[in-house]
Amino acid sequence: MSEYLCIKGGRIIDPANDRDEVADLYVKGDKIVGALSESELKEASIVDATGKIVCPGFVDLHTHLREPGDTSKETIGSGTMAAAAGGFTTVVCMPNTKPPADNAGTIQLILDAIERTAVINVLPTGCLTAEREGEKLAPIGSLEKAGVVAVTDGGHCIQNTEIMRRAVEYATMFDLPIFDHCEDASLTDGCVMHEGEWSLKLGLRGMPRAAEDIMVARNAILAEQTGARMHLQHIASASALDVIRWSQKRIEEKQGARLTAEVTPHHLAFTHEHLAGYDTHFKVVPPLRTEDDRQALINGLLDGTIECIATAHAPHTEIQKDHEFDYAPFGMNGLETAFSVCYDVLVKAGHASLNQLIGWMTYKPAAIINRPKGTLSEGSSADFTLIDLEATWEVTEEGFRSLSHNSPWLGQTLPAQVTRTYYRGELVYSLS
Amino acid sequence: MTKPTPWKRKHLTGIEHLEPGELETIFETAESFKATLTRSNKKLPSLRGSTIVNLFMEPSTRTRIAFEIAATRLSADVITVSGNASSLVKGESLRDTAMNIQALNADMIIIRHSAAGSAKYLSEIIDIPVVNAGDGAHEHPTQALLDAFTMREHLGKDLRGKKVTILGDILFSRVARSNIWALTKLGVDLTLAGPSTLVPKEFEKFGVKVSHKLKPALADADAVMLLRIQHERQTSTHFPSLGEYTSMFGLNQLRAGYLKPDAIIMHPGPINRGVELDSKLADSGRSVILEQVTNGIAIRMAVLYLCGSYKDQKKGKA
Numbered sequence: 001m002s003e004y005l006c007i008k009g010g011r012i013i014d015p016a017n018d019r020d021e022v023a024d025l026y027v028k029g030d031k032i033v034g035a036l037s038e039s040e041l042k043e044a045s046i047v048d049a050t051g052k053i054v055c056p057g058f059v060d061l062h063t064h065l066r067e068p069g070d071t072s073k074e075t076i077g078s079g080t081m082a083a084a085a086g087g088f089t090t091v092v093c094m095p096n097t098k099p100p101a102d103n104a105g106t107i108q109l110i111l112d113a114i115e116r117t118a119v120i121n122v123l124p125t126g127c128l129t130a131e132r133e134g135e136k137l138a139p140i141g142s143l144e145k146a147g148v149v150a151v152t153d154g155g156h157c158i159q160n161t162e163i164m165r166r167a168v169e170y171a172t173m174f175d176l177p178i179f180d181h182c183e184d185a186s187l188t189d190g191c192v193m194h195e196g197e198w199s200l201k202l203g204l205r206g207m208p209r210a211a212e213d214i215m216v217a218r219n220a221i222l223a224e225q226t227g228a229r230m231h232l233q234h235i236a237s238a239s240a241l242d243v244i245r246w247s248q249k250r251i252e253e254k255q256g257a258r259l260t261a262e263v264t265p266h267h268l269a270f271t272h273e274h275l276a277g278y279d280t281h282f283k284v285v286p287p288l289r290t291e292d293d294r295q296a297l298i299n300g301l302l303d304g305t306i307e308c309i310a311t312a313h314a315p316h317t318e319i320q321k322d323h324e325f326d327y328a329p330f331g332m333n334g335l336e337t338a339f340s341v342c343y344d345v346l347v348k349a350g351h352a353s354l355n356q357l358i359g360w361m362t363y364k365p366a367a368i369i370n371r372p373k374g375t376l377s378e379g380s381s382a383d384f385t386l387i388d389l390e391a392t393w394e395v396t397e398e399g400f401r402s403l404s405h406n407s408p409w410l411g412q413t414l415p416a417q418v419t420r421t422y423y424r425g426e427l428v429y430s431l432s
Numbered sequence: 433m434t435k436p437t438p439w440k441r442k443h444l445t446g447i448e449h450l451e452p453g454e455l456e457t458i459f460e461t462a463e464s465f466k467a468t469l470t471r472s473n474k475k476l477p478s479l480r481g482s483t484i485v486n487l488f489m490e491p492s493t494r495t496r497i498a499f500e501i502a503a504t505r506l507s508a509d510v511i512t513v514s515g516n517a518s519s520l521v522k523g524e525s526l527r528d529t530a531m532n533i534q535a536l537n538a539d540m541i542i543i544r545h546s547a548a549g550s551a552k553y554l555s556e557i558i559d560i561p562v563v564n565a566g567d568g569a570h571e572h573p574t575q576a577l578l579d580a581f582t583m584r585e586h587l588g589k590d591l592r593g594k595k596v597t598i599l600g601d602i603l604f605s606r607v608a609r610s611n612i613w614a615l616t617k618l619g620v621d622l623t624l625a626g627p628s629t630l631v632p633k634e635f636e637k638f639g640v641k642v643s644h645k646l647k648p649a650l651a652d653a654d655a656v657m658l659l660r661i662q663h664e665r666q667t668s669t670h671f672p673s674l675g676e677y678t679s680m681f682g683l684n685q686l687r688a689g690y691l692k693p694d695a696i697i698m699h700p701g702p703i704n705r706g707v708e709l710d711s712k713l714a715d716s717g718r719s720v721i722l723e724q725v726t727n728g729i730a731i732r733m734a735v736l737y738l739c740g741s742y743k744d745q746k747k748g749k750a
Contacts (some may be wrong), residue, residue: 014609044443076609089508116511196634197634197637198633200603200609200632200635200637200638201448202548202549202570203548203549203567203569203570203571203606203609204568204569204570205567205569206549248452278549278552278553319525322524322525322527323525323527324526324545324549324550324553325547325548325549325553326546326547326548327547327567
């Protein structure tokens with residue numbers, strides 16, 4: 001394969017550089033370049049991108065790849081192929097594996113698997129506490145040395161505030177961002193959906209917004225007081241957004257600290273009403289909340305309170321999801337449908353521009369982990385994606401690269417389709 | 433009063449989606465079956481040759497026995513499987529258990545399960561009719577049907593404008609939810625009463641009133657339905673103690689005086705005597721609690737008959 005690549009005639013959208021134009025994109029080796037010489041152009045592989053969007057590969061800060069330990073649900077190989085099919089070229093994987101990624105040895109195991117099987121860039125996170133039990137600090141310094149990009153107990157919120165305070169203080173010493181799933185477990189014990197009209201109707205135990213809001217407030221206060229880089233995962237509550245806004249203003253005044261938040265495609269697309277049929281595909285945590293919450297999340301993106309979109313891709317086997325609602329695990333697949341869903345609910349619905357959407361999925365998440373990703377700047381890694389906005393596609397089990405198919409979009413037709421994904425100049429996904 | 437409409441349903445998983453006319457159909461059918469309950473030969477041939485499996489994953493006395501008697505009166509063969517005696521304790525899924533029951537040529541399944549939505553889940557898996565005998569805190573349709581049936585006998589067939597109060601643990605009650613759907617469809621002026629922790633205001637979205645004060649909640653009510661306080665589950669979080677509950681929300685002689693003089697007292701059972709309901713009131717002439725139990729047979733005969741006839745409709749026999 002040629003060392004040179006010319007993506008010809010596409011609409012290049014690179015929000016990091018405020019670029020939106022029909023032009024050619026050039027690649028030399030594994031890097032984006034401004035131009036190729038005439039002799040290089042003669043050798044270059046030419047890809048006709050007429051009518052397509054050419055944008056930086058997406059960056060996901062919240063992916064569960066399940067390896068090691070749960071490889072019937074997903075592996076680093078299958079998960080990254082799914083990511084590539086969704087247009088992602090960088091994913092940050094959560095540490096709630098079996099065993100959990102709470103020591104340098106496990107991180108090395110994950111890095112080895114990434115080296116062997118990943119088709120895109122995978123950045124691991126390490127645990128904040130040993131065994132993710134929230135009781136004793138994990139060796140955060142060793143985890144940082146081993147290569148983690150953030151620390152989090154991934155899916156488990158530390159309930160003891162003293163432990164959380166110390167974990168945050170300690171992690172800050174290594175300039176590692178802290179990711180947290182905000183949930184006061186004493187308010188959600190035995191709960192399976194959002195508390196409200198639909199939980200009353202369905203007779204399912206409901207999680208109140210307060211369970212999320214309280215921990216968002218706690219984490220925001222700790223971020224302010226410690227100067228930590230705190231990132232709040234999959235925010236779902238309108239009132240939590242109000243707390244974040246209030247905190248961000250205070251933190252901004254103090255300088256130094258940074259409080260960021262993410263939202264998932266499914267919280268932007270669905271509400272608790274979608275649980276009416278007890279379909280376990282919609283069972284997620286934090287739960288799908290009300291239409292008012294959904295609208296608030298969209299507004300949170302638009303006004304910058306929410307920094308980015310993350311998938312919270314949480315694969316589960318069909319057998320695990322095929323149960324009475326109470327007994328099914330939380331989580332849904334998200335990598336392969338993320339862009340199309342967000343394009344549908346944000347851009348097609350008239351809330352946001354395509355450039356804004358691409359920004360929320362590229363350089364903005366990359367900035368949270370302080371990595372030079374999600375951009376088509378000259379000299380950056382040639383990670384990019386081609387998208388056909390006019391295409392529609394049906395979500396089918398057979399079409400998934402992920403080992404799991406726990407998607408509520410199965411059988412639905414979605415707009416806009418990723419047609420090609422390149423990582424470091426190599427084609428890692430092609431629709432045909 | 434709404435006119436009865438033809439029964440076209442295969443399953444009865446809840447009341448929420450039934451039309452008022454379908455409720456009337458069940459009531460009319462139950463009336464005709466009730467007339468047979470006191471005959472010397474109580475058996476009818478309607479479901480002769482059918483096998484009904486009573487799959488009870490939770491403890492139950494009256495509902496389980498009422499379904500067994502109802503099925504037997506219709507000449508069906510009944511097999512009852514309880515949770516702790518089934519392969520579910522060995523880790524078999526509900527799906528596989530149900531598929532096996534179907535493969536054993538059962539004609540209908542009656543299910544009682546602790547998980548909300550389980551009856552609907554089952555109805556989507558198997559081809560034979562499923563009757564919900566209580567799924568978690570979701571629905572208990574035959575209980576609501578027998579409750580409304582009992583009210584019709586005492587308050588008149590047209591329940592529109594009648595004031596009914598349900599008092600107690602509404603939040604965790606499948607009986608309350610099914611009664612909300614049934615009674616509002618029948619035009620009842622329904623009030624839910626009890627402590628704020630067990631009766632969230634959001635229930636008002638379902639067209640009912642919510643009250644945390646007993647006097648206005650009970651004033652001039654035609655019927656009051658007490659619900660069991662599930663103290664094994666809620667004492668530590670939803671109210672301070674049984675004593676406090678009884679002193680604030682128990683139905684005693686004084687509070688029963690707020691009701692209409694001829695108002696009826698109802699309870700789906702089992703009763704915590706002296707907790708949610710004064711023991712003497714439970715045994716008084718105003719109590720229709722045992723009538724509810726008896727009516728449970730007629731209602732369940734009606735439901736089994738109607739859902740059982742689905743098979744015949746499909747074959748063009750009916």
